[in-house]
Amino acid sequence: MSTSSVVASLLVLCKTSIAIGIYLAVSTNLRYQVVAGIMEQRVLDPLFLDGHLYPSKFCHGLGSFVVRTTNTFVGSAIMIDYLKYVGQFLL
Numbered sequence: 701m702s703t704s705s706v707v708a709s710l711l712v713l714c715k716t717s718i719a720i721g722i723y724l725a726v727s728t729n730l731r732y733q734v735v736a737g738i739m740e741q742r743v744l745d746p747l748f749l750d751g752h753l754y755p756s757k758f759c760h761g762l763g764s765f766v767v768r769t770t771n772t773f774v775g776s777a778i779m780i781d782y783l784k785y786v787g788q789f790l791l
Contacts, residue, residue, distance in 0.1 A: 719786045723779055731771055739767045 744767070748760035 716783075716786075719783065720779075723782050727778060727782070728775060731775055735767055735771045740764055 744760055744763045748754060748756055748763065
């Protein structure tokens with residue numbers, strides 16, 4: 701490999717790392733705040749822990765698992781689309 705190709709590949713690697721860092725700093729934090737603050741605290745807690753619908757810690761735990769797992773899959777899909785979009789401009 702020539703020196704210029706090594707420098708070019710390092711430049712692409714640095715740009716990709718910065719793009720992933722920006723995604724993690726912005727999108728992941730916002731999605732977590734929505735899940736923890738809105739979905740769990742404002743929706744699941746009143747429904748299952750305060751006894752409005754069905755007072756059950758099991759149902760609360762199951763709902764929390766579903767919301768967090770969905771958040772993981774949605775975040776992965778968004779990250780793939782984001783990297784495809786950013787990849788158009790990195791190369």
